Amino acid sequence: MFLFFGRINVNQNPGDQFQNAYFQAQKGTSYFAELNQFESFNREPVYVFMIAGNSVELWKADHWSEDEQNLFFQKTNVSLDNMNRAWFAAFKFFFLDADLIVFTTRRPYKKAFFKLNFDEFFTEDMLLNPATYADSNNYRSIELHASMPDIASRNLIFYKKSAKWHFKLPDFFDGSLLNDFRDNTDNIGKGRSNKDNTLRLINDANPLPAVYDADSLTLMNVYDVFFCDYNGNVEDEILLKQQECFYKVSMSAKDISEDAFNYLIERNLIAVHKDTKGKGTSYETQGDTFVNKMKVGDYFYLSRGNQRFVLIGKVVGNAEPCEFEDLGEEGWMQRKFVSVKLAFAEEKYEGENKWWTPNNNSTFIVIPDADIQLANSLIFAPYFSVVVKKNQTGYPSQPLQSFNGSSMHLNTILFGPPGTGKTYALQQLIKDWDLIEKADLYSLNYDSFVDGYAWWELVAIALLDLKQATVPQLKEHPLIKTKFNNSAIKSFNARLWSTLQNHTVRHCENVQLQDRLGGSLIFFKEKNSIWRLDNESEFKASFPELVEEWDRFRNPSNKSQEVKKYIFATCHQSLSYEDFIEGIKPILTERDTIDSELSITSVQYEIRKGLFYKACNKACQLAGYANLDECLQDTKANRVKRFNTAVKENNIMVLFLDEINRCNVSAVFGELITLIENDKRLGAKNEIADVVLPYSQKLFGVPGNLYIIGTMNTADRSIEALDTALRRRFSFESIQPTIEPIKEKQIGDIYLSQMLAKINERVLALLSSDHLIGHSYFIDISTEDDLKAVFKNKIIPLLQEYFYNDYGKIGLVLGNAFVESKRNSVQFPKNFEYEDKEELAEGISYTIITADRWTTESFKSIYID
Structure with a gap:
């Protein structure tokens, strides 16, 4: 048999689920964990200890619903309402590990089930017998001894040696936890009050040995005190840059229903009403702060009122009207975020009351820099296993330093004889300027994924991810949004509708398009304009490489990814304006198509963006814009502010052009050669933001946080291609041989x-x-x-x-x-x-x-x- 621990889905009518023995969530999501591997439950029985509130029942898994939106169970006659979760964790037939201790007591984020490993002598008859759970001998105790006892036991045994507590490894126990043990005797008074109370109870035990059951001392209390740092098990740190702020965001149940909350969080959105009042004597409402003061790049912690902590996030989008229509009155505003750290414990906060703590009646408020250290001890360390640090110095506003210590200007050419290490100098600049950043699991680099995939492939993956969606909902999926931001397409809606209709299965009566040009017909449209994959399992079988690549991208093996803030290119004689800026390129095959997925035999052409345009687009994104187009539509004052901040905080993009003199630079840059001058950049004093590109007829400008660094071999006879126009716009730095x-x-x-x-x-x-x-x-x-x-x-x-x-x-x-x-x-x-x-x-x-x-x-x- 298989055995699981589970918690009812509080976001989907928990009472009805517990009453009728089912769990409501989509099969394949993280909620079900290892249960996802079971297509049916006919071979071996699968049991779940299901918790809802203070009730615990033993259920047997029966079947998935046809739409795989629910897992149905059969109730057994085992009801453990009188056995609190502390006793459940101490059940000695269960293999003792951190999951058993923590997840039976605290609710993990978006995970409802985890598998229990149990003793081979624990039979199905014992499992189904209520007397098993009434026998106190079936539970672990916590023993305190004056010296190490020579006994074999499944109890947790602590003993004194040299006035310090030590831990004796019990049987049927995860040995890796032994490495986490530390004696926190000297830390009393430095952590949360419940830890202090536990430690006082242990220190005051007299006489020894002393034995405690789960009513007097729980495994969770012992775990918090002896297997974690006393101020919280701090695993990570968040470094705030000089201009970044940290906010409290409360989305309480009295204002936002469970359905609305679940909808928003699944789409990485936080919401605050624009009329939320200010705090204290402030004339500015909390809603105004959310809309106008909060910046892209700022951090926040999210709580459900004071019901539970949820996550720490980083803002990646500007404020806009909330897309969820059932929040009641108008005026709700939302912002997009990426998750940085999930709550270690979704429990109620009972600490000191500050305006920015969950037990204060505030919705959206900044944590002052002076209170960051206090917030670490009250909230971030104990509830998120993280500490926040403020970088008070920031980045220098002067030009970045080159590899030899001199100031590097926006346009620089490193020149010298062959063999002096010019290309090596570029590699050194990548290290010195920190142009390769580590992005954690919750901050995925979608730019790297979408490049090279056709629209229909990305829409299919988005629908695989969302299960079903309207066109407006598809537009907000990060894959689709990133694809649009990196393309030359003018009409977002037209592109999506065309892609969906051209790849809809022919038996779908809700799409009237007769001549469907797509080679792969995989989409289906419902009568209510909701789109889905026609057959998800068939899609996975037909496109296994695409699905596997998406899974690898979302779940990287090393928990982090490299995000490169540079583009490296080696110049050559055939490099052209069309390669560098934009040009008309032929569409090859359907798999090679970037912005069109039409599978037809006639030759077609499209406007393709070159590496310089891509570098400018990425530079704008690093400054907080969605793309270059959004930057050009912004006001000059905002551009000045954003690009100045981007340079100060090292949010720069670098275009490396090795052997720059091997191409005809004036022809490659064309009429845009003027735009690279320092004072003509976007955000500069004499910025030029109204140049129209000849092919796409779109506005173009060069961001103020884009560095162009080239190398030039002075012995190369093609040096004559460098005319005076280029020389005037670049600074030249000599790299000579040295012994x-x-x-x-x-x-x-x-x-x-x-x-x-x-x-x-x-x-x-x-x-x-x-x-x-x-x-x-x-x-x-x-x-x-x-x-x-x-x-x-x-x-x-x-x-x-x-x-x-x-x-x-x-x-x-x-x-x-x-x-x-x-x-x-x-x-x-x-x-x-x-x-x-x-x-x-x-x-x-x-x-x-x-x-x-x-x-x-x-x-x-x-x-x-």
Whole structure:
């Protein structure tokens, strides 16, 4: 048999569910946990200890409803109303772990069931016999001893040693919990009052041994005191930037029903009425603060009045009228958020009363910076296992620092001879500027997922996620919203309707479109304009890779993802304006289509955004806008504020253009070359925000938080492509060869730094500093064979290019160990006249000595001779 612990769904008429023995939630959601694996319950019995309020009953799982919206049970004759949850956790036939202790006492967020591991001798007859639960011998006790007893027991045994409490590992117990044990005897007075009371009870026990049952000392009390940090089991920290605030948001049951609350939270929305009154003597209403003062990027904790804590979130959307229509009077406003931390314990708060605590009659109010530390001890640590820290210094408003300590400007080109580490410098900037951020599980990078998927695929995944939705609801799904924000589509509604109708199954009578052009017909429309997948199981079977990729994205194995705030591109001669800004591109196959999913044989074209446009769009998103379009529609004053804040807080986007001089930069940037100037950027003094792109006819501007960093090889003959227009708009930073990285490096008796210094001294005398040899060629070599390979494949070919195959000058650089001369004595035809024929007949020719003749002495001769 299988055994589970469960809690009734309080969001879906809990009384009716408990009375009629069913649980209302969609199969496949996190509520059901491991129960999702059961398609039927005919093979082995599946039992659940179901809790509703103070009642506990044993149910047997029977069947799923046809629409998989409910799981139905059969009630047994086992009713455990007299056994409180503290006794339930102490039942000695259950394998003791943190889930059993915590989840039987506290409600986990969006999880109603978890599997119980039980003793193999615990039979189904014992399970169904009420006498089993009436026998006090079937429960664990908590024992306190003066020294470690030599007994085997399933009780929890604590003993004194050197005036400290220690823990003896019991039988049938999760050994990993032993690693969490700590004696908090010295912490009394530093935590919540119930912890202090528990510790006093234990410290005052006299005489020892003392034995406690669940009525006098519960496993939960002991777990809180001895297996957690005394101020809360702090696992994470939230670092507030200088401009970010932390708010309290209360969505109490008296104002927002369970249905409305469930609807909003499932869509990551918080709601406050715009007329919510102010606190104290404030003339500003709490609603005004929610709408006008709260910013994208601010944090909040959410409580259900003082009924329970829910989560900590980070705001990602501006205030807008609430989409849920059954909240009563008009005036409700909502904001989109991402979940940062779920409540560890959804219990009532009974601590100190502050305006920002749940037991105060406030709805939306900021936690002052001066109270953050107090909020950590009262709320964040004990209820969320997190501490909040305020970064008081913030980020510098000066330009970012380059890899060598100088100020880096918005448009910079790193230039120098080959091999000086220019590309390495770009990699170093990525680290120095923190351009790779870790996003936790609840802050998924949807930009990385949607790129490359067609509209119909993303709509299908959204419907798989939502189960059913109207078009307005689909528009709010993060996949669909991100796809639109990153596309050139002007009509959001038209795109969604076209995608849905063209991919609707032909037997759906509620769609009148006859010629459905989509290759995959998977959608179905109900009469009430609600869309769903026609057959979810068939869709999963037909598109397993898409479904698996979505599952991997939502549930990453490492709990965090890398979010890159940069785009890296290597320039080349064929790079064009259409690749860089936007251009008309052919639609390939249905799978390769980005903004259209029509499966037809004729050639079609679409306007595709280039890497510079994508970089500008991402920069606007980092400044708090949905996309570049929303930024351009905003006021100049707001743009100034947002981009200044973005730069100060390091919310920047960087476009790296390696080998920038290999493309025709003026042609690539086109008429937009002016927009990259510092004072012409969006949010700058002389911003230009009304340029219209030629293909899409959309407005365009360059954000003030976008850095353009290029590299240029000064020895490259394509340098002439850099005209004065480009030079005037970029700052140039020289990166020259240096012997410092190889100063102490030797290959046998060969001193690499001396050799490189002598080579560059000679090249400088013959050419210029633009043609020196870079130090990076010698950094990763360790043997003489490596050195020979570098000279054969890198150094000598480079010198041949520098001197246009004048081997005599190469000999002046490397010496006769690498270049040998030979006096010519040639007999030209006597009857052919040519000026200086005699001198040419007696000239000198030079050849490169082959690598197999190079020795240690050959390399040493470069700097000794």
